[in-house]
Amino acid sequence: MKKLNIVKVGGNIIESEDDLNAFLDAFAKIAGPKILIHGGGKAANHLADRLGLEVKMTQGRRITDAETLEVITMVYGGKVSKNIVAGLQSRACNAIGLSGADGNTILSVLRPVREVDFGFVGDVIEVNAKTIDKLINAEITPVFCAITHDGKGQLLNTNADTIACEVARAMSKKYEVTLNYCFEKAGVLQDISDENSVIKEIDKEAYAKLIKNGTIADGMLPKLHNCFYALDGGVQQVRLGKPSMLSEAETNYTTLHL
Amino acid sequence: MKKLNIVKVGGNIIESEDDLNAFLDAFAKIAGPKILIHGGGKAANHLADRLGLEVKMTQGRRITDAETLEVITMVYGGKVSKNIVAGLQSRACNAIGLSGADGNTILSVLRPVREVDFGFVGDVIEVNAKTIDKLINAEITPVFCAITHDGKGQLLNTNADTIACEVARAMSKKYEVTLNYCFEKAGVLQDISDENSVIKEIDKEAYAKLIKNGTIADGMLPKLHNCFYALDGGVQQVRLGKPSMLSEAETNYTTLHL
Numbered sequence: 109m110k111k112l113n114i115v116k117v118g119g120n121i122i123e124s125e126d127d128l129n130a131f132l133d134a135f136a137k138i139a140g141p142k143i144l145i146h147g148g149g150k151a152a153n154h155l156a157d158r159l160g161l162e163v164k165m166t167q168g169r170r171i172t173d174a175e176t177l178e179v180i181t182m183v184y185g186g187k188v189s190k191n192i193v194a195g196l197q198s199r200a201c202n203a204i205g206l207s208g209a210d211g212n213t214i215l216s217v218l219r220p221v222r223e224v225d226f227g228f229v230g231d232v233i234e235v236n237a238k239t240i241d242k243l244i245n246a247e248i249t250p251v252f253c254a255i256t257h258d259g260k261g262q263l264l265n266t267n268a269d270t271i272a273c274e275v276a277r278a279m280s281k282k283y284e285v286t287l288n289y290c291f292e293k294a295g296v297l298q299d300i301s302d303e304n305s306v307i308k309e310i311d312k313e314a315y316a317k318l319i320k321n322g323t324i325a326d327g328m329l330p331k332l333h334n335c336f337y338a339l340d341g342g343v344q345q346v347r348l349g350k351p352s353m354l355s356e357a358e359t360n361y362t363t364l365h366l
Numbered sequence: 367m368k369k370l371n372i373v374k375v376g377g378n379i380i381e382s383e384d385d386l387n388a389f390l391d392a393f394a395k396i397a398g399p400k401i402l403i404h405g406g407g408k409a410a411n412h413l414a415d416r417l418g419l420e421v422k423m424t425q426g427r428r429i430t431d432a433e434t435l436e437v438i439t440m441v442y443g444g445k446v447s448k449n450i451v452a453g454l455q456s457r458a459c460n461a462i463g464l465s466g467a468d469g470n471t472i473l474s475v476l477r478p479v480r481e482v483d484f485g486f487v488g489d490v491i492e493v494n495a496k497t498i499d500k501l502i503n504a505e506i507t508p509v510f511c512a513i514t515h516d517g518k519g520q521l522l523n524t525n526a527d528t529i530a531c532e533v534a535r536a537m538s539k540k541y542e543v544t545l546n547y548c549f550e551k552a553g554v555l556q557d558i559s560d561e562n563s564v565i566k567e568i569d570k571e572a573y574a575k576l577i578k579n580g581t582i583a584d585g586m587l588p589k590l591h592n593c594f595y596a597l598d599g600g601v602q603q604v605r606l607g608k609p610s611m612l613s614e615a616e617t618n619y620t621t622l623h624l
Contacts (some may be wrong), residue, residue, distance in 0.1 A: 127623060155440075158417055168526065184415075185463075186444020187436060190513065190521055194467040198519035202497075204468040205443075209452040211506055239460075239530045242504040244499070248469055261456035263448055 112244075112283035116272035118150020118291035120211030121351060122188060130194070134354040136199035142204070143246045143275060146192060146249040146266035148184040149262040150219070155179050170236050172227040172265040176334065180265050181207075184253040186230065193251055203249045208232075208256030208261060211239045216270065217254035230264025232254045235278035235322065275333045287338050287346045288354065289331065295349045295362030296332070298323060306349075310364050322324075335364045370502075370541035371612075374530035376549035377407020379609060380446060389548065390450070392612040394457035399541070401533060402461070402509040404450060405443040405526035413437050421562050430485040430523040438523050439465075441512040454596055461507045466490075466514030467521060469497045472529065474514035488514045488522025490529065493536035531592045535599030537559040545604045546612065547589065547598050552609045553607045553620030554590070555580060564607075568622050570594065593622045 115135055121127045125362060135144060156179050158165055164171040172180070187234055189205035196203035208214025208230075216230030223302040243250050252275065254268040269289070276287040296318070298305035310318065318324045345354060350359025373393055379385045386411025393402060414421055414437050423431040430438070447463035456462035466488075474488030501508050510533065512526040527547070534545040540608025554564035554576070568576065573594060576582045582590055593604040605611055 142516050178478060182440035182444040184444070184449045186440040186442070190443045190465050192440050193465070194515045194521050195519050197467055197470050197515060197517060202470055204462075204464070206462070207448050207451070209448060209455055209461075212455050212460055239504070239506070242506075244502040245505070248500075256454045257455060259455060261453050263452050307455070337499075 109179045109282070109284040110270060111140055112285050113138050113140065113277055113281065113288060114145070114272060114276045114285060115142065115288045115290060116145045116268060117351070118289075119147045120292045121290060122146060122148065123150055127351075128192075131193070131351040132195045132199060133164045134351045135198055137202040138354055142249055143191070143194075143240070143244075143279070144249065145185075145254075145268050145272040145275065146251070146294055147190060147254045148180065148188045151188060152176075152180050152183040166224050166226075168228065169224070171225070171286075172229050174228065177228040177263060177265060181255060181263055185255050189251060189253045196249065196251070196357055201249055202247060204243060205251045205253065207253055207263065208271075211243070212236055212257075212259070213239055213250070213277050214252070214256045214266070215259050215276070216266055217258060218262070218264060224236065228262070230258065230266045232266060232274045235274050237278040237281060240275070240279065241282060269331060269334050273338045273341075276338045276343045280342035280344070287335070287343050289335070289348045290347070290351045290354070291348070292350070294360050296324065296328065306360050307342070307362055310362060315364070332364070339364060339366050367540070367542040369398055370537055370543050371396050371398065371536065371546065372403070372534045372543060373400065373546045373612065374403045374517045374526060374610070376403045376547075378407065379548060380404060380450075385411070385609075386450075387453070387519070389609040390457060392454045392609045394454055394459040396612055399520050400507055401498070401502075401524050402418050402450070402507065403512075403530040403533065403536070404442075404446060404509070405448045405512045406438065407559075407566055409442040409446060410434075410438050413441055422602060424482050424484075427484065429483070432486065435486040435521060435523060439513060442499055443513050446509045447509060454507065454509070460505060460509055462475035462501060463511065465511055465521065466524070466529075467578060469501070470513045470515075471497055471508070472495055472510070472516070472524070472532070473517050474524055475516060476520070476522060484519070486522050488516065488524045490514060490524060490532045495536040498537065498545045499540060500504060500535070502587050510604045525590050527589060531596045531599075534596045534601045543601045545593070545601050547593070547604070547606045548609045548611070549606070550608070551606075552618050554582065554586065564618050565620055568620060570624055573622070590622070597622060
């Protein structure tokens with residue numbers, strides 16, 4: 109099977125122009141087929157602030173009302189996506205910016221209202237691997253933002269980690285997929301205050317132990333849950349670390365496997 | 367040669383939800399390969415207003431400073447593009463939203479400063495017909511917004527009529543292209559106050575006469591100049607009229623040919 113690198117880049121890296129440029133340098137240099145997934149994070153909050161919109165939260169989670177969806181569509185789908193694509197083009201990487209609506213690549217369904225109504229949030233139901241593969245075969249690098257659609261004309265806000273995971277699962281039917289989560293930490297840390305305490309390898313058994321002893325906690329819990337869901341779905345390996353892990357010289361990152 | 371329909375839809379049609387839906391209905395029903403080009407018009411001014419940005423004009427023309435470019439990228443490339451694409455997907459048209467940076471489809475150069483510095487405005491230097499054709503062959507419908515790039519990482523604002531014209535010229539090497547300019551009028555009118563005075567056919571000779579006698583004036587001058595530039599570049603015919611002209615039943619529109 110051919111190798112495919114899928115890279116999710118975190119919001120904090122996108123915020124800083126220098127960090128983003130360093131990331132794009134590293135991403136553009138990856139040999140062979142690749143896919144990028146980005147969120148937008150604080151840039152959306154910043155625009156919402158400037159427009160005087162209230163950020164609505166319930167149980168610590170953001171509610172995507174119609175105005176928030178509009179802001180996200182402008183920031184993730186417009187500003188962030190187009191600037192990343194232009195930046196990759198200048199690095200000889202033939203990128204194309206996509207939401208899940210583009211090419212009908214990611215179909216989702218409005219999250220049902222249970223205790224909380226999250227608003228215009230979509231849960232992924234289908235990744236169109238065939239269309240993504242056509243782009244890859246045309247030597248085009250898909251760059252996904254955190255927006256999907258319901259196929260009935262409605263755009264939906266969807267977590268970028270989840271999109272990366274679902275795209276990786278779908279593409280693993282045809283490719284040997286490495287899924288890379290790039291963020292501001294060097295990986296899963298034994299001691300959260302020590303960047304040199306990266307746990308290099310975690311399998312399912314170690315994962316269970318690290319949850320039990322509290323090493324994996326808080327925001328890392330859903331992140332690693334996503335990673336093992338990807339592995340269960342056929343992804344060969346998942347890596348967590350700083351953007352430098354995309355270069356072969358870097359060895360300080362966490363690799364997850366079954 | 368295979369037929370290809372290229373449609374430019376004007377800003378006034380996009381402004382109104384009803385008009386946009388009627389347009390998307392008509393566009394989705396066009397048989398065979400097709401390409402859409404849209405601007406964004408007043409939606410960008412509206413966002414600029416909300417952000418308290420001053421619209422800078424010189425000699426009646428807008429100056430695209432860095433903040434204006436950001437607004438345009440969010441509105442044209444984000445909000446308008448993604449909503450049109452989602453709307454087309456719901457009509458079983460497999461659309462993909464593109465700026466000229468996406469897939470390196472349209473390369474431009476920063477307009478040189480002569481009497482006026484227009485700011486981040488790009489003049490098209492190359493349309494990548496090969497990549498556009500790959501998308502069409504994958505049964506994907508390209509939807510272009512009025513943004514291009516310089517290949518060095520800079521997005522540039524480019525007139526949507528011009529993009530339509532340049533894409534049509536480039537695609538006419540391989541396709542028999544009909545270029546359709548959809549706007550709020552039924553075509554070129556003999557009497558500007560009478561919608562029933564559409565001039566059905568205009569060739570180059572008639573065009574020269576209509577300019578001389580003042581029938582073609584003001585905003586129609588650059589529009590028709592663009593149209594004949596498209597025809598000179600190999601486009602088979604150019605049509606001007608309301609979105610209804612996209613259906614075969616409509617006969618009230620203007621056709622231009624050499």
